[in-house]
Amino acid sequence: xxxxxxxxxxxxxxxxxxxxxxxxxxxxxxxxxxxxxxxxxxxxxxxxxxxxxxxxxxxxxxxxxxxxxxxxxxxxxxxxxxxxxxxxxxxxxxxxxxxxxxxxxxxxxxxxxx
Amino acid sequence: xxxxxxxxxxxxxxxxxxxxxxxxxxxxxxxxxxxxxxxxxxxxxxxxxxxxxxxxxxxxxxxxxxxxxxxxxxxxxxxxxxxxxxxxxxxxxxxxxxxxxxxxxxxxxxxxxxxxxxxxx
Numbered sequence: 031x032x033x034x035x036x037x038x039x040x041x042x043x044x045x046x047x048x049x050x051x052x053x054x055x056x057x058x059x060x061x062x063x064x065x066x067x068x069x070x071x072x073x074x075x076x077x078x079x080x081x082x083x084x085x086x087x088x089x090x091x092x093x094x095x096x097x098x099x100x101x102x103x104x105x106x107x108x109x110x111x112x113x114x115x116x117x118x119x120x121x122x123x124x125x126x127x128x129x130x131x132x133x134x135x136x137x138x139x140x141x142x143x144x
Numbered sequence: 145x146x147x148x149x150x151x152x153x154x155x156x157x158x159x160x161x162x163x164x165x166x167x168x169x170x171x172x173x174x175x176x177x178x179x180x181x182x183x184x185x186x187x188x189x190x191x192x193x194x195x196x197x198x199x200x201x202x203x204x205x206x207x208x209x210x211x212x213x214x215x216x217x218x219x220x221x222x223x224x225x226x227x228x229x230x231x232x233x234x235x236x237x238x239x240x241x242x243x244x245x246x247x248x249x250x251x252x253x254x255x256x257x258x259x260x261x262x263x264x265x
Contacts, residue, residue, distance in 0.1 A: 066251045068189075075239055075255040076181075076189065081246065089246075091253065125189055129249045132203060133181070133191035 034126055034136035041142040046116050050139050052109040052126030060102050065109035066127040067100060069120075070138075076125065082109065118143050146170040146254045148240045153259030160230050160263070166223040166240030166256060174198075174218040177243035179252060180225045182236035182261075190236075193225065194243060194250070208234075230263045237261075 035053040042048040054060050064083050068076040078091040082100025090096070101110045113120055121143045126136040152164040164180070179194035193204045193214040202214050213226040223240055237260050241252035 064246060064249045064251075068252075075257050076252075077255070078251065078253045081251060083246075127189075127251065129251065132194075132205065133179070133250070133252070135189040135191070138188045 034128065034134060036124075036126060036136040036139045038137070039140045039142065041144055042116050043144045044116050044118060048113045048116055048120070048141055050111040050113070050124050050126075050141065051103075051106075052111070052136050054107050054109070054128065056107065058107075058128070058130060060107045060109055061104050063109070063128050063130075065100060065102070066129075067098075067109075067111045068125045068127065070123045070125065071121075079111070079124075113141075116143050146242065148242065148254060148256035150238065150240050150256045150259035153238065153261045155262045155264065156230055157265050158231060158263055161226070161228045162230065162261060164225040164227065164238055164240075164259060164261070168221045168223065168240075168242075171242070173216075173221040177245070177250060178216060178223045179241045179243050179250075180214060180223075181239045181241050181252065181255075182234075183239070183258070184233075184236045187236075192238070195223070227261070230261075232263050235261060235263045 066081045067079040070076045079094050080090050082088045097114045099112050123138045125138045147169045149167045156162050180192040195202045195214045211229045215224045237258040239258045240256040242254040243250045244253045
């Protein structure tokens with residue numbers, strides 16, 4: 031059972047950018063993995079945000095602002111969710127996911143917009 | 145508009161059974177893989193099971209194999225999860241989710257609001 035590592039918390043101020051990370055286990059190569067990101071606000075179900083494989087292979091969820099984008103850091107075996115122009119409504123839990131043989135989620139990062 | 149509405153949750157004793165339902169609308173249900181994903185109180189997300197559009201293939205997380213059964217009724221646009229031999233660690237909100245596919249990889253593009261299952265004596 032692979033484990034995706036996400037920092038438990040992160041914070042940034044309105045208007046700034048937030049960079050949320052998702053580190054894959056050493057036996058799974060981020061370079062050949064699709065990384066999916068979900069947002070969850072208190073009392074609500076998760077919302078699909080986007081997937082990232084490469085700059086030429088990525089996709090945005092329906093209605094998701096372009097402020098949300100994905101990338102990878104191959105040297106750190108990590109997927110990244112970048113949220114630019116932070117707004118108070120972006121305060122939520124964010125989960126990454128991969129699908130090696132079935133869905134595997136990270137533990138989630140609670141993003142606080144100060 | 146895609147809608148997924150779960151029902152059937154509640155309080156059940158350890159060792160008991162419960163059947164969850166998910167009513168789907170706004171899309172051609174019979175064309176999609178469907179999943180159940182759960183979230184224990186204050187915890188993260190855990191995929192539980194999924195089922196092929198025609199119901200011929202089903203997959204489960206190891207912790208529920210032999211205890212849970214996923215099924216569907218395409219004529220009624222409904223997804224089910226039969227949960228037997230329930231344990232305290234099965235306590236969670238159970239979400240119904242629609243699967244999408246990219247290059248044989250699946251993800252979840254729509255989620256229901258969930259139904260709470262509490263296993264306690």
